[in-house]
């Protein structure tokens with residue numbers, strides 16, 4: 001039997017879909033799984049594609065079934081299981097072989113694992129994969145880190161299986177060690193902000209205007225034909241219009257309002273803060289999921305805390321649509337800012353326009369906006385700041401007032417909109433040449449003699465308060 005070109009370890013949701021995608025593109029793929037009982041049903045499900053799939057029951061046989069230098073994609077949890085598998089597989093490998101972690105890893109782990117593997121002349125690739133199961137099966141967006149050697153090995157396969165945007169494969173080598181996983185983390189941070197902003201508009205329509213889920217779904221479906229065109233608006237329209245077959249009620253009305261989170265959104269915020277940034281729209285979204293988990297406290301507090309609301313009508317649907325677009329632009333801009341800061345810190349030379357380009361198809365945040373953002377990032381905007389690019393400024397010119405009206409009505413009606421508010425607060429901070437932190441500096445000097453810079457003198461100064 002000829003040796004396989006790539007191995008896929010982990011035949012769960014994502015691993016099985018990626019293996020089938022590779023097999024469909026004519027690649028010879030070795031496959032295996034921890035629980036070997038899953039392998040036979042997977043091969044059965046593969047149908048005609050089984051001819052390109054080579055199942056193995058043991059790790060040793062799996063590794064022996066691969067052409068050298070070997071390429072092995074792990075689609076398993078990127079936490080302890082990944083470390084355990086590295087330990088198990090490395091003694092079976094030879095110099096020049098590459099292990100890929102295609103899971104949602106913390107990039108610090110990826111940097112550590114890359115360094116560990118490099119000591120043994122082995123290559124470790126942290127690769128972000130986005131698009132969920134259907135993306136993995138029919139064309140994901142993939143954000144590849146690691147060495148050039150590994151990219152040379154992987155490129156022919158990944159470019160074939162990736163989503164295509166007008167023929168351009170949505171995959172690229174973005175930088176060494178943790179770069180690919182960091183970019184995927186920021187992608188997910190942007191995903192959190194976008195999902196939360198959509199949920200906030202849904203909350204306003206439901207709780208202020210009294211619309212039912214199918215009405216809101218139909219509105220979102222209509223928006224998907226306009227400037228908000230995106231995977232997330234599209235699926236939001238669909239899920240809001242779905243009916244539960246048992247009760248005849250909208251499915252969303254039957255779902256408990258406690259959102260899960262596996263870590264990537266939170267990591268984006270943590271890393272942003274460590275890099276001296278504030279991704280406030282993303283932070284609002286992460287916080288909203290955290291507060292959503294406090295269901296019992298919320299139930300008690302609803303009866304105890306005064307609302308103090310001032311009921312006002314909600315701005316019209318055009319304003320809501322424009323506000324959502326402004327929040328989307330600002331959430332993405334914050335994500336790209338975090339990417340730039342990380343690139344500077346870790347010396348990754350991230351190509352931000354290229355990142356926007358490989359997000360235009362296949363991934364969860366794919367949208368028509370990303371094409372505009374790619375152009376804007378290529379246009380060398382003032383201060384390198386996406387929101388200062390002329391085309392993006394023009395979009396904000398027409399959408400920022402609607403965002404203000406929507407946030408104002410949410411505040412007076414007592415509807416929490418942390419992503420919309422976070423986005424707007426950042427916009428207002430960035431466009432204010434003289435802010436209020438002169439007072440913070442004075443306070444710091446008063447209590448800690450930390451000093452401040454005066455507008456009219458050089459050097460660190462102190463105030464007259466402690467003399």
Ligand SMILES: NC(=O)C1=CN([C@@H]2O[C@H](COP(=O)(O)OP(=O)(O)OC[C@H]3O[C@@H](n4cnc5c(N)ncnc54)[C@H](OP(=O)(O)O)[C@@H]3O)[C@@H](O)[C@H]2O)C=CC1
Nearest residue numbers: 010011012013014015034035075076077078081103104132
């Ligand atoms: N689902 C999604 O939309 C996306 C997921 N990801 C990432 O992809 C990775 C896989 O996710 P997904 O396919 O959804 O998960 P699944 O739960 O469907 O599959 C998990 C896979 O990991 C294997 N596994 C679990 N623990 C171990 C272990 N200790 N040692 C070896 N193998 C183990 C499982 O094997 P077994 O069958 O034996 O339990 C199974 O093959 C994760 O890192 C996830 O974050 C990335 C993008 C999107």
Ligand SMILES: O=C(CO)[C@H](O)[C@H](O)COP(=O)(O)O
Nearest residue numbers: 130131260261262263264364
């Ligand atoms: O990576 C993904 C999408 O891009 C995964 O679906 C991930 O699980 C989403 O994050 P969370 O579970 O925290 O919502």
